[in-house]
Amino acid sequence: MSVYQATASAPVNIACIKYWGKRDTKLILPTNSSLSVTLDQDHLRSTTTSRADASFKKDRLWLNDTEEEIKEGGRLATCISEMKRLRREVEEKDASQPKLSSYYVHICSRNNFPTAAGLASSASGFAALVASLAALYKLPASPSELSLIARQGSGSACRSLFGGFVAWQMGSLPDGSDSLAVEVAPQSHWPDIHALICVVSDDKKGTSSTSGMQRTVETSTLLQHRIAHVVPARMEAISAAIQARDFDAFARITMQDSNQFHAVALDTDPPIFYMNDVSRAIIALIVEYNRVSVANGGKLKAAYTYDAGPNAVIYAPKENIKEIVELIVKYFPQPEAFKDPFGLFGAAGVGEGKLVDGFNPAVAKPFGVGAVKNLIHTRVGDGPRVLRAEEALLGTDGLPK
Ligand code: DP6
Known part of the structure; x- marks a missing residue:
């Protein structure tokens, strides 16, 4: 008897x-285009195994070993049924294909980073779900076509269907068929872009992206200005900066756009705060680090960006990461030794950190151990990967291993 199963990972x-x-909350159609860097799956990824079998009684999904309910009409159910629809098209064209679209599926997904880290896992999670079902169903679909479906799981997930530098074009059609991800440049175009994720300790339950952005759409006048007058030019300018490998321009636009996103959150009624004192101190450190470089006739050396939470992501060319780690560690002593995947520090490790010459130490006050819980050094990476059968997360019984 044939086993119909596939495993994929996504960044x-x-x-x-x-x-x-969002301009359409059901189809997840955005009010502006966006652009992201895909991070390396060697460090952060979701892995998903999907299996179709005539004996299964219903669609089931396990996330990090806990079974999740697949709510009727919900985002998961939409993605699964859209993937089955594409499979049906394959079966209708080629009658010799097994009728997998009529079978229920079992799906098992795991992240290699703790959910508690506060890193958005919905993007890699929905991208891995779509990539594993596409492999299971042997779909001829391109990453952009698959991004249309991942988008309906979580908007930002559509960008995880590509590696490198990725734009989500907002599109204009009411059915969403032109709201998809495209590759701006592959990882190989600019592999020197590294990222340092500062995992910031956070006790309070923040406002979710989904509900926060809807409140912003309903109440913020600044958002309307951003949509009409800011984002279109920034999309052009940052795409050009990426093509030209112009880090200075890339950094400037990235920081401006992070700032404006947090400004529209603040412009929401009632206001939403995602950054905390630690987040703002990291901004002050990066601003000062860049100021020193520019004062010495250089260019911007690092860019911060923040999503819907207090964690900082610092983008920089690889050659600057050592200085940046030393800087962060100086103000934010680490509870555990820095994991050094690129071997920047040798056996002695980071130590107590240090500041570059000319750095004004008064721009921020030092924090206690654990204010920044963890530092993750990674870089721009590739798109979803189809993995070997041995890496499957489902056992022969069709249940999580
Ligand atoms: C701040 O993709 O999580 O990270 O579409 O409602 O699932 P839903 O929202 P989500 O929002 C991400 C918001 C962001 C910015 C970004 O990734 O572009």
Whole structure:
């Protein structure tokens, strides 16, 4: 008897031009285009195994070993039924294909990073779900076509169907068929872009992206200005910066857009605050680090960006990451030794950190151990990968291993 099963992994992406606002909440159509960097799956990824079998009694999904309800009409159910629809098209064209679209599926998904880290896992999660079903169903679909479906799981997930530098074109059609992800440049175009994620300790339950952005759409006048007059030019300018590997321009636009996203959150009624004192201190450090470089006749050396939470993501060319880690560690002593995947520090490790010459130490006050819980050093990475059968998360019984 044949086993119909496939496993895929998909990356996390962090936006430089932020998606914030929907014009259609069911189809997940955004009010502006956005652009992100795909991060390396060697460090952060979701892995998903999907299996179709005539004996299964219903569609089931396990996320990090806990079974999740697949609510009728919900985002998961939409993605699964859209993928079955594409499979049906394959079966209608080629009668010799097994009728997998009529079978229920079992889906098992795991992240290799803790949910508690506060890193958005919905983007990599829905991208891995769509990629594994596309492999299971042997769909001829392109990453852009698959992004149309991942988008309906979580907007930002559509950008995780590509590696490198990725735009989500907002589109204009009411059915959403032109609201999809496209590759701006592959990972190989600019592999030197690295990222340092500062995982910031956060006790309070923040406002979710989904509800926060809807409130912004309903109440913020600044959002309307952003949509009409700011984002279109920034999308052009940052795409050109990426094509030209112009880090200075890339950094400037990335920081401006993070700032404006948090400004529209503040312009929401009631206001939404995603950054905290630690987030703002990291901004002050990066601003000062860049100021020193420019004062010495250089260019911007790092860019911060923040999503709907207090964590900082710092983009920088690889050659600057050592200085940036030393800077962050100086103000934010680490509870555990820095994991050094690129071997920047050798056996002695980071130590207590240090500041570059000319850095004004008074721009921020030092924090206690654990204010920044963890530092993750990664870089721009590739798109979803189809994995070997041995890496499957479902056992022979069709249940999580
Ligand atoms: C701040 O994609 O999580 O990270 O579409 O409602 O699932 P839904 O929202 P989501 O929002 C992400 C918002 C952001 C910016 C971005 O990734 O572009």
